[in-house]
Amino acid sequence: MTELPQGFTVHVGNVGIKDESNDILIIHCAGGATSAGVFTQNRFAGPSVDISRRHIASKKTDAVVIVSKNANVATGESGHSDAQELADLVATAVDAQSSDVIVGSTGVIGVPYPMDKIRDYMNRVSAPFLDRSAEAAATAIMTTDTHPKVATSLIGQASIVGIAKGVGMIEPDMATMIAVITTDAALDPDRMDQMFRDVVAQTFNALSVDTDTSTSDMAVILTSGQAGAVDEAQFEAALQDVCLDLTRQLAADGEGAETLIVVDVTSARDNEQARKVAKAIVNSPLVKTAVHGRDPNWGRVAMAVGKTNEPDIDQSRVTIAFGGQEVYPALATNNTLADLETYLASEEVHISVDLDIADGHFTAYGCDLTDGYVRINADYTT
DSSP, X not given: XXXXXXXXXXXXXXXXXXXXXXXXXXXXXXXXXXXXXXXXXXXXXXXXXXXHHHHHTTSEEEEEEEEEEEOOOSXXXXXXXXXXXXXXXXXXXXXXXXXXXXXXXXXXXTOOOOXXXXXXXXXXXXXXOXXXXXXXXXXXXXXXXXXXXXXXXXXXXXXXXXXXXXXXXXXXXXXXXXXXXXXXXXXXXXXXXXXXXXXXXXXXXXXXXXXXXXXXXXXEEEEEEEEEEOOHHHHHHHHHHHHHHXXXXXXXXXXXXXXXXXXXXXXXXSHHHHHHHHHHHHHOHHHHHHHHTTOOOHHHHHHHXXXXXXXXXXXXXXXXXXXXXXXXXXXXXXXXXXXXXXHTTSSEEEEEEEOOSSSEEEEEEXXXXXHHHHXXXXXXXX
């Protein structure tokens, strides 16, 4: 079992949204945690996002509550009232202020919370909690995930433990899916906020499963500070490792996915151009289906590069490779194509593109597109 860092405890349970498994998570930090977060920019953002944006502005958080399988999005004023009441109920349970509670919610859109069930359940919950299991926390927030997602790292006496969920409706815009990162390293609040945003830009914001930005996306970090000060550079590197690990787990577990796709774009004009090209490739349905079909159709990658319509991209200077095997401009032979078909059957496929312009670079993470994705989403509410 992976334990959360010093100062954090967990409560999980079933309020009746899921048939049997746990559907509510509370992470509590007695004495309060320093916090930072980023949230979806979707214009249909749910009440949980609105409330959490306001509450995290103080950079102090006592508890995070996440409801799974019900997004409580597009539920009108009553939905906002229900989300606020959930924060109030959790605050009472952990003896905190409602403004120090972060609310997350994930699942079906347009369905109100079952408030009678939530009230009845929460009236029987009170801190202190005894559990510290990261796996229990990660399992409680799953929707169509096939397994819980946990990642850890150590910096001296301090630890970082992250959990995340999300396998569909993922194309980030300031955040993606739901992730909670906990640590006991003592950090300056403003510096932690900036580090987290920088890391999110290279990890969670580099992930795309299906180009759809969720209405409930959030990624937050909380520290109890109980392990004392750490070297900031080492902490940021460890935070990057944890968030990248979670990003890769999320991409590999995309709805119906069988293959993790990693796209490296180098020698771009700048990092933003590299990001644009990498996302165009990893989001292309034609590229995703080619990988799924074990078809080394590099022409689809060339198409995706070209459709970005970046004026300084010159096709005569571009190099494309699958798994380190150059396919353009050195056109593949029949033997090479056979080798690439074998390579594309791997659990992880790397596509690299060198634009030969300057030194911009970006790596994007995604997955193949399968009939499993269609079935899951065709039947999601039925």
